[in-house]
Every structure is written in structure tokens, then in C-alpha cells.
Amino acid sequence: MNYICKKVENCFAEARTYEYKLPITGAELLVYLKDWEIRENHKFRRPVFSAKQGALEIKGILASNVVKVNYTAKGWEEEKEQIEAWMEKIEVEL
Amino acid sequence: MSDYKAYIYMNNAATSWPKAPGVAEAMAESVCAIPGEANRGGVEDFDVFMEVRKELAALMGVSDPLQIALGCNSTWGLNQAIFGYPLSKGDTILYTKAEHNAVLRPVHRLMQKGIQAVALPVNQVGRLEISTLRKALEEYKPKLLILTHASNVTGAIQDAEVLVKEAKEANTAVLLDVSQTLGCVQVKLEEWGVDMAAFTGHKYLLGPQGTGGVYVRPGLELIPHIIGGTGIKSDQKEMPEEMPLHLEAGTGNEPSYHGLLAALRWSIEHPADAEALHARTNRLSRGLEELGCKVIVPEGVTTPVVSFIIPGISSADAADILTGSYDIILRTGLHCAPDIMEDIQMPGGTIRLSLSRFTTEEEVETVLEAVQELVESGV
Numbered sequence: 061m062n063y064i065c066k067k068v069e070n071c072f073a074e075a076r077t078y079e080y081k082l083p084i085t086g087a088e089l090l091v092y093l094k095d096w097e098i099r100e101n102h103k104f105r106r107p108v109f110s111a112k113q114g115a116l117e118i119k120g121i122l123a124s125n126v127v128k129v130n131y132t133a134k135g136w137e138e139e140k141e142q143i144e145a146w147m148e149k150i151e152v153e154l
Numbered sequence: 155m156s157d158y159k160a161y162i163y164m165n166n167a168a169t170s171w172p173k174a175p176g177v178a179e180a181m182a183e184s185v186c187a188i189p190g191e192a193n194r195g196g197v198e199d200f201d202v203f204m205e206v207r208k209e210l211a212a213l214m215g216v217s218d219p220l221q222i223a224l225g226c227n228s229t230w231g232l233n234q235a236i237f238g239y240p241l242s243k244g245d246t247i248l249y250t251k252a253e254h255n256a257v258l259r260p261v262h263r264l265m266q267k268g269i270q271a272v273a274l275p276v277n278q279v280g281r282l283e284i285s286t287l288r289k290a291l292e293e294y295k296p297k298l299l300i301l302t303h304a305s306n307v308t309g310a311i312q313d314a315e316v317l318v319k320e321a322k323e324a325n326t327a328v329l330l331d332v333s334q335t336l337g338c339v340q341v342k343l344e345e346w347g348v349d350m351a352a353f354t355g356h357k358y359l360l361g362p363q364g365t366g367g368v369y370v371r372p373g374l375e376l377i378p379h380i381i382g383g384t385g386i387k388s389d390q391k392e393m394p395e396e397m398p399l400h401l402e403a404g405t406g407n408e409p410s411y412h413g414l415l416a417a418l419r420w421s422i423e424h425p426a427d428a429e430a431l432h433a434r435t436n437r438l439s440r441g442l443e444e445l446g447c448k449v450i451v452p453e454g455v456t457t458p459v460v461s462f463i464i465p466g467i468s469s470a471d472a473a474d475i476l477t478g479s480y481d482i483i484l485r486t487g488l489h490c491a492p493d494i495m496e497d498i499q500m501p502g503g504t505i506r507l508s509l510s511r512f513t514t515e516e517e518v519e520t521v522l523e524a525v526q527e528l529v530e531s532g533v
Contacts, residue, residue, distance in 0.1 A: 077470075105479050108474075121478045124478070
């Protein structure tokens with residue numbers, strides 16, 4: 061699938077959080093994250109999810125097509141390349 | 155983000171929203187109108203910059219509006235003051251750990267140029283204690299004290315009158331940063347003896363971004379930091395000596411100053427209900443405490459700012475949920491004031507909610523309900 065990616069800055073120079081605008085929602089993305097540690101919280105006004113694999117985390121609003129990815133400090137660039145390559149391989153029907 | 159009314163805006167310490175009624179219209183009208191005369195206008199010319207200066211002078215307790223130079227924000231004003239104040243290598247200046255990066259970064263640059271800069275610690279709510287200042291004045295005999303009137307992190311307002319008096323008695327000039335207070339609490343620059351003050355239009359003055367500047371007391375000549383055209387006296391090599399032109403190079407932001415003028419005049423006609431705003435701020439602080447949050451609650455006079463953390467939940471996660479799930483616009487992190495975090499014992503930063511006169515009781519309650527759901531979920 062195609063995506064639009066933008067770095068999300070915060071107060072710290074070492075920020076490594078990126079937002080991805082996807083053609084699918086967070087809930088639909090979870091289908092492709094079966095081997096990740098998934099947490100959903102439906103108590104909030106707009107339910108949220110987080111998916112973790114080690115220190116790597118993808119999170120967002122289940123109904124939204126924007127997700128955040130927090131890359132870990134060590135080897136984060138390689139990690140980012142892998143995640144993006146994985147996203148590009150996902151075939152979605154639009 | 156098109157349905158703005160769905161949002162609860164609590165980031166007014168950064169940029170106020172909504173703006174005062176009439177601001178947008180004044181700006182739009184200015185953009186459509188023939189531009190001003192760049193300091194060359196005759197008796198019938200409407201000089202928006204001068205009109206703004208007059209309103210600001212009244213608001214800041216300043217007799218001569220011409221001592222107010224207008225630029226694009228407080229950072230502009232602070233840079234003009236910090237780099238323009240006559241200092242020599244080996245001189246010492248004082249600043250507090252509650253300062254914004256708009257002070258800290260220029261001060262860092264001064265240090266690289268051989269100026270000794272001493273950071274004064276603040277107490278647990280972000281206030282400079284008079285004893286701390288007194289000791290530093292005696293020890294360092296500084297040329298300049300840079301002091302924020304209120305912490306943008308905790309909302310604690312400094313007792314500027316007392317602190318400035320102490321500094322002036324030690325022959326130390328004072329630069330007061332009133333970015334967080336102008337339009338929120340009374341400011342009396344002349345009465346307090348302030349030498350320079352930086353202000354902005356886009357916070358509690360309810361004006362647009364791109365407005366702000368610096369007041370310089372009569373008799374104090376700053377070295378212009380930004381040099382260029384002034385529309386007049388173009389045959390001179392140096393900037394005009396008279397204020398405010400001395401510090402005002404380049405074309406001014408006329409549309410935004412029309413907006414600021416509209417905001418200032420609206421605020422005069424519609425004074426804020428300070429008591430009600432304080433009550434809402436207080437309700438938010440107490441409510442967060444009752445939910446188990448660690449809240450900074452300064453005693454005494456404050457701006458409508460509430461900083462807190464939720465034990466066990468990262469501020470970034472909390473903010474993501476409060477904004478993403480509940481449409482609450484807030485700010486997390488260091489708030490461009492990194493040095494204060496150690497003194498207020500929030501080393502990782504805070505979640506900051508900052509209200510305005512337009513914040514409603516219902517919005518405060520909605521925020522508390524959202525935080526309660528967050529706390530209960532444990533995320």
C-alpha cells in the first residue's frame with residue numbers, strides 16, 4: 061500500500077516518531093499485525109490501539125487512517141526502512 | 155481540521171484561540187486595502203502601528219508609546235533587547251531557570267561571546283525567590299537581569315515589582331518578558347522601573363501571530379540588531395537614532411497589526427472576568443489532583459496554566475489519547491523552557507493545559523472526564 065509519511069517532532073532532538081497516512085484504518089492495519097502484541101482500548105470516545113514488537117510501537121485511533129510509529133533509539137533507521145518496506149508490500153483493495 | 159467547534163482548545167499559553175471578535179475581519183480588510191505609508195503618512199494617514207503602540211502603552215503602563223518597537227513576536231523583542239543591550243566581554247548577566255528558549259538560546263550565544271551568564275534557580279512552582287536574587291546581585295554585580303513575568307510551564311507569576319526594585323537598587327538593568335502576562339494581569343513597566351520588556355500579541359492579547367515587540371525605557375539606547383530600510387531618512391548610513399525606528403527595520407506586518415488593534419480595542423470594551431477564569435483554572439487543577447495526577451499548583455497569582463503528569467502513563471501517550479480520542483488541544487513536553495523542569499521536579503516535562511477567557515466550565519469538565527477515563531484505563 062502507499063502511504064504518506066511525516067516526522068512528528070517533539071521537544072527532544074532525538075525524536076523518532078513518524079506519522080503515516082494509510083489507505084486503510086488502524087483497525088484494518090491490525091489484521092496485518094498478527095504476531096505483534098496488540099492492545100485495544102474501546103473505553104475512549106474514539107477507541108485506540110497499540111501494537112508492539114519489542115520496543116517498536118505502532119499506535120493510533122482504530123477508526124483513523126493515520127498511525128504513529130515510534131522507532132527505538134538503536135538502529136532506528138534500519139527499523140524504519142523495514143517497516144516501510146513491509147507497508148509497501150501490503151496489498152489492499154481500495 | 156475543519157469543524158473547529160468540535161475541539162477543546164487548551165493551548166492558549168502557546169497561541170490563543172479563538173481570537174477576539176473582529177480580528178479576522180480587520181486583517182482581511184487590511185489585506186484588501188491600499189497599504190500604509192511606511193512612516194511617511196500625513197495628518198490624515200491612519201498609522202495602525204502608532205495606534206497599536208498607544209493601546210499597548212496604556213496597557214503596559216508606559217507614558218511614551220514611541221518607546222515601543224514593533225516586530226513579529228516576543229522572540230524578536232527579546233533578541234533586540236539581549237543582543238542590543240550594551241554589554242562588554244567579562245560582564246555578567248543573570249537569568250532564571252524559568253526562562254523560555256527565546257531567552258536561553260540568545261543567552262547561550264552571549265556566553266560564547268565572553269559574557270558570563272548565571273542561571274538563578276526557581277522554587278518548586280517556578281518562582282524566583284527574592285533571597286536568591288539578592289544573593290546573586292551581591293555576588294555577581296550583574297549588568298542585566300532577564301526575568302520572565304510568569305512561567306509558561308507552571309503559570310506562576312513573579313512578584314515583578316519587588317524583584318525589579320531589588321535589581322534596580324543594585325544598579326542592575328532589568329529585561330522583563332511579559333509574553334505570558336500581558337492581557338492577563340496588570341503590567342506597570344514604568345512604575346516598576348523596568349528597563350526593557352518583550353511582549354507578544356498572539357497569546358493573551360488575543361491578537362494574531364506575527365505581532366510583538368519590545369519596550370525600551372527612555373534614555374536607554376539599544377544597539378539595533380536588525381538593520382535595514384525604514385521608509386524615511388534613507389540618505390543615512392545608520393539606523394535612525396529615534397525610537398521606535400531605531401529598532402524597526404523593514405516593512406511591518408500591517409494586516410496582523412490591524413488584527414491586534416482590533417483585539418486590543420475589543421478587550422478594552424470587554425474586560426475579562428479574571429475571577430471566573432481563575433475559578434475554572436482552579437477547578438481544573440483540583441480536579442486533576444483528585445484524579446491522582448501530579449499537578450503543579452502555585453499559590454498566589456497565576457496565569458490560566460495547569461501543568462501535570464499522570465503517574466504511570468507517559469505524557470506523550472496521554473496527549474495522543476486526549477487529542478486523538480477527545481479532541482483536546484494541549485501541549486506536552488518541555489514547553490521550550492527546558493531548564494525549569496529540574497527545579498519543579500518534572501524532569502521529563504509536563505502535560506500543559508492553558509485556558510483563556512473563552513474557555514467554558516463545560517470544557518473544563520469534559521477535560522476532567524477524559525483524564526478520568528485515561529487514568530482508569532491505565533493505558
